[in-house]
Every structure is written in C-alpha cells, then in structure tokens.
Amino acid sequence: MNKKVLRVLVVDDEPDIRELLELTLIKMGLEVVTAGNVGEATARLAREPFDLVLTDMRMPDGEGIEVVQFIADQSLDIPSAIITAYGSTESAVRAMKAGAFDYLSKPISLAQLRTLVKSVLKVEGNGKPLSVERLVGDSxxxxxxxxxxxxxxxxxxxxxxxxxxxxxxxxxxxxxxxxxxxxxxxxxxxxxxxxxxxxxxxxxxxxxxxxxxxxxxxxxxxxxxxxxxxxxxxxxxxxxxxxxxxxxxxxxxxxxxxxxxxxxxxxxxxxxxxxxxxxxxxxxxxxxxxxxxxxxxxxxxxMPPLRELRDDIPRFIGALLDRFATADSRPRLTPDAVKAMLAYNYPGNFRELENILERAIALAGDDKVDVLDLQLTPCAQSDDEQNAEYAGSEPLQDFLDRVEREAILKALDATRFNRTQAAKLLGLTFRSMRYRMDRLGIK
Ligand SMILES: Nc1ncnc2c1ncn2[C@@H]1O[C@H](COP(=O)(O)OP(=O)(O)OP(=O)(O)O)[C@@H](O)[C@H]1O
CATH class of the missing domain: 3.40.50.300 (P-loop containing nucleotide triphosphate hydrolases)
Structure with a gap:
C-alpha cells in the first residue's frame, strides 16, 4: 500500500480563508501548499506533484477555472475542486465542465470540506490512503x-x-x-x-x-x-x-x-x-x-480497452458509485441511464467512465442520476455503424486498429475461432491474418 503523505494545493487570495483551509487539511494529516493567485498556482503545479487542488473562483489575476483548465491542458490528472461565491451555480457548472470534480460554496462548511477531501483522496482523516481496489473487474x-x-x-x-x-x-x-x-x-x-x-x-x-x-x-x-x-x-x-x-x-x-x-x-x-x-x-x-x-x-x-471488458461495465459502475457515496447517501442511476451507460463505447476507457459518472453525480443535484446528467456524446455510442466513422476524437491509428480488431474478432466469432476460415472471410492470407492478430494482441 502506498504510504506517502498526500499533498494539497490551496489557492485563495484571502489569507484568512487560506489559513482556515490549511489548518483543517493539516489536521487531516495532509501536506498543504498555498498560493495566493492563479499565476502562483500554475507555476507550482508545473513543477511539483499534488494529489488535490482546492481553488477559489475569483482572484486578482484571473479565475480559479484557469487553474482547473491548466490541470486539464497539461494532462496532470490531479482532481480539483472550486470554491464559489454563495449561490453561484453558474460558475460551479462552468468549473465542472472545465474538469473540476466538485465545488464548495462560501461560507465554507468544514464538514463538507472534510467529506469532499475524504471522498476524493480516499483518506481516513489521517492522511493515509484507504485500501481501494486498484483494478476492479472479473471478466x-x-x-x-x-x-x-x-x-x-x-x-x-x-x-x-x-x-x-x-x-x-x-x-x-x-x-x-x-x-x-x-x-x-x-x-x-x-x-x-x-x-x-x-x-x-x-x-x-x-x-x-x-x-x-x-x-x-x-x-x-x-x-x-x-x-x-x-x-x-x-x-x-x-x-x-x-x-x-x-x-x-x-x-x-x-x-x-x-x-x-x-x-x-x-x-x-x-x-x-x-x-x-x-x-x-x-x-x-x-x-x-x-x-x-x-x-x-x-x-x-x-491493458485491455473498456470495449473488451463490456461484461465488467456494471461492476465498474457499481464500484464507482460506492466510491462517490457519502456517509448518508449513495448515488444511483435511473434505468434509462444504466441502459445508456451500457451502450456507450468509451473511447476514453475507464477514465472516461469515471469522469462521466463523477460529472453526472455533481450535475444531478440529488442522488438520482438520469440519462441527461450523463451528457454522453452521441457520436461515440457503440453501434458498429457509428464506429466506422472517424470522429477525430482519438489518434487515427487507434481508430484504425479498433475497426480492424472488431472485424477480425467478428470473423473469428463467426468461424468459432478457426483462423484459416476467418482469414478467408476477410479476404486475407493466413499469414497476414496471423500477423494482424499478433499486432493487435488477439489470442
Ligand atoms: N479496472 C479498473 N478498476 C478500477 N479503476 C480503474 C480500472 N482501470 C482504470 N481505473 C481508473 O481509471 C483511471 C485511469 O487509470 P490510469 O491513470 O491508470 O490509466 P492510464 O492507462 O495510465 O491512462 P493514460 O494513458 O491516460 O496515462 C484512474 O482513475 C483509475 O483509478
């Protein structure tokens, strides 16, 4: 189990709030670094590792969303939460769209802050990560x-x-x-x-x-x-x-x-x-x-892509809903939302599944996540016809590999894994078939 102390970057231009957040987080066993504006925050993010970023929205040199955006642009994969003015749902939604996983509104409730930090860092309150299962699934x-x-x-x-x-x-x-x-x-x-x-x-x-x-x-x-x-x-x-x-x-x-x-x-x-x-x-x-x-x-x-782990998707969803649950509630999906999640193709794999659910839970407002909260992009639904269209959302080589893999798997399925017959179906020589299966890792 990973024993490192988790590091949080707190970004706020008001020294009192910075101090309050810092003390609360230190008491939870976390290491805290503070920044007073957007420029300082992005400079630190560029050179130091963090496990979580909490940023105020309004700052003298810009908006907290720019910090969230910076994390996404640099593919830093650090969860971030934004602190918004009381009642400012509009900026909370904007922050979430930019990649923030949650928001806190002012005046900050320390209990809410602790719950948020515990749920994202999976800490018990002593800075040690909970034993989360790293690779869920039993396909x-x-x-x-x-x-x-x-x-x-x-x-x-x-x-x-x-x-x-x-x-x-x-x-x-x-x-x-x-x-x-x-x-x-x-x-x-x-x-x-x-x-x-x-x-x-x-x-x-x-x-x-x-x-x-x-x-x-x-x-x-x-x-x-x-x-x-x-x-x-x-x-x-x-x-x-x-x-x-x-x-x-x-x-x-x-x-x-x-x-x-x-x-x-x-x-x-x-x-x-x-x-x-x-x-x-x-x-x-x-x-x-x-x-x-x-x-x-x-x-x-x-590591197999999610489309090869379709049987595991319900289990993945269940594990994530557990992860996003708080002490007194566990989010759930409406039957339509479940159907949509099972039909979706997940070009971004597990991370995309995670992001979709996280965002949906935040947008749902209550514990019931409906299909609209999922905001699934129709071009990535998992119909074969749609897969054959290049949407430009992934590298061309990945797209071509995916189409090729699907055609080969279909032919193998249709011939009960007889490679000679499957090659014939596809108009390939046996050698070429074997080469392609090797290249795509099909066994
Ligand atoms: N089988 C799984 N069970 C539980 N969580 C998973 C599983 N696979 C991936 N994840 C989660 O999906 C997210 C992405 O995983 P990870 O960062 O390891 O992917 P990656 O392949 O390294 O991505 P990239 O190529 O973009 O760096 C993480 O939040 C991770 O916890």
Whole structure:
C-alpha cells in the first residue's frame, strides 16, 4: 500500500480563508501548499506533484477555472475542486465542465470540506490512503491482467505496459509496485510528455547547487527519489531521442550523475514504463531507440480497452458509485441511464467512465442520476455503424486498429475461432491474418 503523505494545493487570495483551509487539511494529516493567485498556482503545479487542488473562483489575476483548465491542458490528472461565491451555480457548472470534480460554496462548511477531501483522496482523516481496489473487474480479460500483475510483482525486471489512454496502466504499475518487495520504498510516477526538454536531465538526475542559474540548492532527481523503489515512466514514447540515450545509460549502469557533480552515484531502481503509442512502430520509424526498447520491454503487460471488458461495465459502475457515496447517501442511476451507460463505447476507457459518472453525480443535484446528467456524446455510442466513422476524437491509428480488431474478432466469432476460415472471410492470407492478430494482441 502506498504510504506517502498526500499533498494539497490551496489557492485563495484571502489569507484568512487560506489559513482556515490549511489548518483543517493539516489536521487531516495532509501536506498543504498555498498560493495566493492563479499565476502562483500554475507555476507550482508545473513543477511539483499534488494529489488535490482546492481553488477559489475569483482572484486578482484571473479565475480559479484557469487553474482547473491548466490541470486539464497539461494532462496532470490531479482532481480539483472550486470554491464559489454563495449561490453561484453558474460558475460551479462552468468549473465542472472545465474538469473540476466538485465545488464548495462560501461560507465554507468544514464538514463538507472534510467529506469532499475524504471522498476524493480516499483518506481516513489521517492522511493515509484507504485500501481501494486498484483494478476492479472479473471478466476473463481482467482476471488475466491481475494474474500477470501478481507474476510481474515477483520479478525485478523492467515492465512495459501498453494500452490505450485511460485503461488503467498507471493503476497496474502501482499494483505491481505495491505487491513487490519494493512496496515500502517510493513509487515515483513521471509523465515523460509533460517535462520541458531543457529540464529533463535535471529532473531525472537532479542537480548540485550552482549547476546552473537558479540552482540555489542541491536537488534529487527522479532516480534518486525512487531509490530502492519503482520509477514509473508514463508516456515513455514522448522522451526525446537525446534523453533516451541518457536514460539507457542510467538503466544499464545503475548509476546517475547530478548536473554539476563530478561523481556518479549508484541507484537501485525498478523501471516500469507505459505508453498508449505503439513503441515497436516507433522503433521501426526511428523515433524510439531500439536498444532502449529492448531494455524496457523485458516483461510486457497489455491493458485491455473498456470495449473488451463490456461484461465488467456494471461492476465498474457499481464500484464507482460506492466510491462517490457519502456517509448518508449513495448515488444511483435511473434505468434509462444504466441502459445508456451500457451502450456507450468509451473511447476514453475507464477514465472516461469515471469522469462521466463523477460529472453526472455533481450535475444531478440529488442522488438520482438520469440519462441527461450523463451528457454522453452521441457520436461515440457503440453501434458498429457509428464506429466506422472517424470522429477525430482519438489518434487515427487507434481508430484504425479498433475497426480492424472488431472485424477480425467478428470473423473469428463467426468461424468459432478457426483462423484459416476467418482469414478467408476477410479476404486475407493466413499469414497476414496471423500477423494482424499478433499486432493487435488477439489470442
Ligand atoms: N479496472 C479498473 N478498476 C478500477 N479503476 C480503474 C480500472 N482501470 C482504470 N481505473 C481508473 O481509471 C483511471 C485511469 O487509470 P490510469 O491513470 O491508470 O490509466 P492510464 O492507462 O495510465 O491512462 P493514460 O494513458 O491516460 O496515462 C484512474 O482513475 C483509475 O483509478
């Protein structure tokens, strides 16, 4: 289980309110950082990790929504809640649309604040996360994922997790870490796509005081922070080639050198990486180094998209409704809403399912979530005809893979998994069929 102290960023221009929120959150065992305006908040978000952001709406240099928007634009995946003036439903709805998961209206009720924080951070009030089940579901595909996770947790070798966005790659990585012998040491997640290229080396390897202008004290990089534990490289395909060389060296030598330091230091780090892109194709295209690919792809784990886990969807919905429940109520869906949720195609996978429910519960006003609260976009309903139309909401390659996978699965289904006959149905040679099944991970 993850034992780190959870960090909250409180953004408010009124010192009294900042202090009140800070004290309340510290009493709950959380670490609190405060910012007095939008600029200060976004600057901190750009360089430090947070688990939750609470922001006031009106500030001297802009609106709290800009902070929420910044989190979404940078794909920071930090839940945020907005504090609005009394009765200002309009700004609460706007904030929610921008990505906020909840809002508090002034005057702030501390009981409400505690409930909100507990529900989003899953803390008991002592800053320790509750034991939430990381990978829910018991379809055959999900059981296979969990079986693999158990196996991977027993090894020390590098793991490469593939899968579309929002399929739970980070959850799987955390689970592998938590079940491994390194569980008591840190799990350090790094979004490789979010770090400016000129800061990469110092972020990964750290720096000594005076290494560059502004380096006024010594700092550890991700490798040192993860020493003894696991370094999770998310969106690893986004690493620039120059950084790939340095990373490969660090992994091979098990040593890193801080910027400005004459000496290397030994580090003991297990690497787990993930990307929604096809790394093998990037290697072929010369955009990802083959030697690094081999180093990272020792043990592969594929996270299935939600459309391959349809049997699990009711269970996912149930687990999320439990998660969003408060002490005295549990939200529920009307029969029409359930029908719509089961028919939807979820191009954004589990994360989209989660967002849809979270937003719907906030918009519903009471505990009954109706189909309109779900705000499902009709273009993504799961009719095959509609799937065949490219809506531009996902990378073209993902779309093409999806269509190809569906056609192959249909043909296999129609021929009781006889690959020769299925290939004939599709007008493919057996070789080409086998190649495509391998590429798409169809077994
Ligand atoms: N099987 C599952 N059971 C419970 N929660 C899940 C499951 N799969 C995913 N989630 C949840 O879905 C959300 C997205 O998961 P996660 O961040 O791990 O996805 P990801 O594949 O790493 O996404 P990205 O590629 O965008 O980084 C998280 O809130 C996670 O808790």
């Amino acid at each position: 055959a595909a999900m059981l296979e994922v969990r079986r693999m996770v158990d196996k991977l947790a027993r090894s020390q070798a590098a793991v490469y997790i593939s899968g579309e966005s929002g399929t739970g790659k980070e959850q799987a990585a955390r689970l592998i870490h938590e079940q491994s012998a390194r569980a008591e040491r840190p799990f350090v997640p790094v979004n490789c796509g979010a770090i400016p290229e000129n800061l990469m080396e110092s972020e990964f390897f750290g720096y000594r005081k005076g290494a560059f202008t502004g380096a006024d004290s010594e700092r550890d990089g991700f490798f040192q922070q993860a020493n003894g534990g696991t370094l999770f490289l998310d969106e690893v395909a986004d690493l620039p080639l120059a950084m790939q060389v340095k990373l490969l060296r660090a992994i091979q030598e098990k040593k890193v050198r801080k910027l400005g330091s004459p000496q290397e230091e030994a580090v003991d780090v297990r690497i787990i990486c993930a990307t929604h892109k096809d790394l093998a194709t990037l290697v072929e295209a010369g955009q990802f180094r083959q030697d690094l690919y081999y180093r990272l792809n020792v043990l592969p784990l594929r």
